[in-house]
Amino acid sequence: MIRVVLPAHLRTLARVNGEVALNVEGQVTQRAVLEALEARYPMLRGTIRDHVTSKRRPFVRVFACEQDLSHESPDAPLPDAVATGAEPFLIVGAMAGG
Amino acid sequence: MSKVRLLVGTRKGAFVLTSDGVRKQWDINGPHFGGWEMYHLKGSPADPNRIYASQTSSWFGQIIQRSDDGGKTWHQPGTPPGEPTTTPEGMPKGESNKFVYDTSPETGKPLTTHQHYDGTQRPWEFKRVWHLEPSLTDPDTVYAGVEDAALFRSTDGGQSWQELPGLRSAKGSLWQPGAGGMCLHTIVQDRSNPQRIFIAISAAGVFRTDDGGKTWRPVNRGLKSQFELPDPDAEVGHCVHRIAMHPSRPNVLFMQKHWDVMRSDDGGDSWHEISGNLPTDFGFPIDVHAHEPNTIYVVPIKSDSEHYPPDGKLRVYRSRTGGHEWEPLTNGLPQRDCYVNVLRDAMAVDSLDPCGLYVGTTGGQVYASANAGDSWTPIVQNFPAVLSVEVQTLP
Numbered sequence: 001m002i003r004v005v006l007p008a009h010l011r012t013l014a015r016v017n018g019e020v021a022l023n024v025e026g027q028v029t030q031r032a033v034l035e036a037l038e039a040r041y042p043m044l045r046g047t048i049r050d051h052v053t054s055k056r057r058p059f060v061r062v063f064a065c066e067q068d069l070s071h072e073s074p075d076a077p078l079p080d081a082v083a084t085g086a087e088p089f090l091i092v093g094a095m096a097g098g
Numbered sequence: 099m100s101k102v103r104l105l106v107g108t109r110k111g112a113f114v115l116t117s118d119g120v121r122k123q124w125d126i127n128g129p130h131f132g133g134w135e136m137y138h139l140k141g142s143p144a145d146p147n148r149i150y151a152s153q154t155s156s157w158f159g160q161i162i163q164r165s166d167d168g169g170k171t172w173h174q175p176g177t178p179p180g181e182p183t184t185t186p187e188g189m190p191k192g193e194s195n196k197f198v199y200d201t202s203p204e205t206g207k208p209l210t211t212h213q214h215y216d217g218t219q220r221p222w223e224f225k226r227v228w229h230l231e232p233s234l235t236d237p238d239t240v241y242a243g244v245e246d247a248a249l250f251r252s253t254d255g256g257q258s259w260q261e262l263p264g265l266r267s268a269k270g271s272l273w274q275p276g277a278g279g280m281c282l283h284t285i286v287q288d289r290s291n292p293q294r295i296f297i298a299i300s301a302a303g304v305f306r307t308d309d310g311g312k313t314w315r316p317v318n319r320g321l322k323s324q325f326e327l328p329d330p331d332a333e334v335g336h337c338v339h340r341i342a343m344h345p346s347r348p349n350v351l352f353m354q355k356h357w358d359v360m361r362s363d364d365g366g367d368s369w370h371e372i373s374g375n376l377p378t379d380f381g382f383p384i385d386v387h388a389h390e391p392n393t394i395y396v397v398p399i400k401s402d403s404e405h406y407p408p409d410g411k412l413r414v415y416r417s418r419t420g421g422h423e424w425e426p427l428t429n430g431l432p433q434r435d436c437y438v439n440v441l442r443d444a445m446a447v448d449s450l451d452p453c454g455l456y457v458g459t460t461g462g463q464v465y466a467s468a469n470a471g472d473s474w475t476p477i478v479q480n481f482p483a484v485l486s487v488e489v490q491t492l493p
Contacts, residue, residue, distance in 0.1 A: 009133060009158055043174045046195045047158040059157040093157040
């Protein structure tokens, strides 16, 4: 199971508390995780990735294993610790404002 | 006894305020969607329990919310959690926050471009919904005015949205963003003619359709923007802030332009200025009394570079003559050290008798008048900045 941590506003939209556990078929990549997340919680579609371009929204970041993976290819494999569920995949609202 | 329900959108959430017909005691429910910018909430005239809301965030984009019980509970129209996002036939189900400009070959509309601040042409790019206008007759039909300026329509209760792309054909390449973005912020339906709709865009002007939204034309003759446009009489490009109509006189429109308060007596074909004795004719909202079609209200703001009332006095101005002659309404409104703004969707009129008025400020106050503006009382004083105020008059 892949563990995903959502920012507070997206937990509210998805009506979940705490982490989300997802089954991801095949290679575990950012794209695969986000597609599994959006399939399970369709109300999150468009909030993390743009509906048309599928690009990450500018103020959304993704972290895992103490690394910022925001600029990695969406098709690059995520760290093994994420794929095995040892570490969560964090979706984060970027710091912005003062 | 009749009741009223106020729908207040703020920078940090939405609030639903209710009162009886006396309009002195108010119950406050909220915040809903705390922390999100609530640009606009509006109830369906055909079913007052159906309310649509535009919820936005710089981080997470656009969300559409819907209530079917008068604002007590809300949901995102579309696919419920845990259900497949496609039909058994493989077609995608509705996605209530998906606003995609029409580029379909059927309508022959490649994604066009508009003017950007620097004079270059930019393709349309969706940013947010500024205004939601439910159909006068069908609770499941609702229009959305969006930035970058375009008009969308849903006929399934907000589950899915389709652009009315003919609007962008009305000289869209000449439209340009105002300081707040290139937004379609006003949608006015004609009760006497369902085929006729007016919309207004900053900074493009007013546009009218007479065929239910297929084709549009600019209706800006008479507007003069000598400080904003190289050609003050240009057919498009005017920074219209809001327009208002009384349902009994659909050919009479009132406008608060960037500068100038204007009136049309021929369905927008021509406009003339009615600023008269206003202390300043800059401002954002304009509205019409529910029972007196010639009584109109504006909130003069000192200037486009200051965005607060003149002399630190918040004054709503009323004209009982359809313009030209204006009187300040001050009783109960702050008359010193007041430097708030009243945004374009932050004034509303109920249809009780006497008619009630409501004004929300960027300082977080909502003022109410239960006597057509003669006197005012703050309902709330410490909300986040108010973006929009709508009122429903309930049986």
